[in-house]
Amino acid sequence: MPETTFPSTELTSQYTAQVASDLERNAKEQERIGAEIAALQEQLLALQHDHTVLVNIQKALGTADSPTEAAPSPEDAAVPSPRHETPAKPATGKRSRAKKAGTEQGSRTTKETAAKTATAKTAKPTLVELIRGHLTEQNEPRSAAEVATALGQTHPDRSIKTTVVRSTLEGLVAKSQVQRTKQGSSVFYTAADAPAQPETSTDGAQADS
Incomplete structure (x- = not known):
């Protein structure tokens, strides 16, 4: 009996360790994919917002251009003016000026609406x-958690998660817009065009002196 129990116990331990390792790897993979999905969802929302703004601007510009060519009224087309009645012309001129004034006012309104929409778009920057x-x-370099905390304090109206920030930072690293450094088990990020470290400039000043 003891000889049979020992191999069985050892095999169970191996399976237990293997299952625990697989579970840990599965959880990490879920966290990574979840972060990527969250980042993509935020980018999709930003693109949808931009699309809505652009469609509104396009409609506004189309509405502003269409009234510029005013068609003649049915009364003007159906009833010709008498040959010797000159007062009809000033009346037509007044109607034309009124239509033109209304067109210009509508054009200004649509342009102001488009400008306000564009301003609202730029008022909320993307992550x-x-x-x-x-x-x-x-x-100095900052970790993803530090960046998320700072942005959360600066923009309390936005839900900024560390996983989404980390995924976005990795995307910027891939585009060479952010630099990544590793110190031990921690990862830190700096802007690609970040200025030189203060201590470097101080050493240079001491060397010059």
């Missing part, structure tokens, strides 16, 4: 713009 702007202002 990519926020991350790049934050890293550009920093003088």
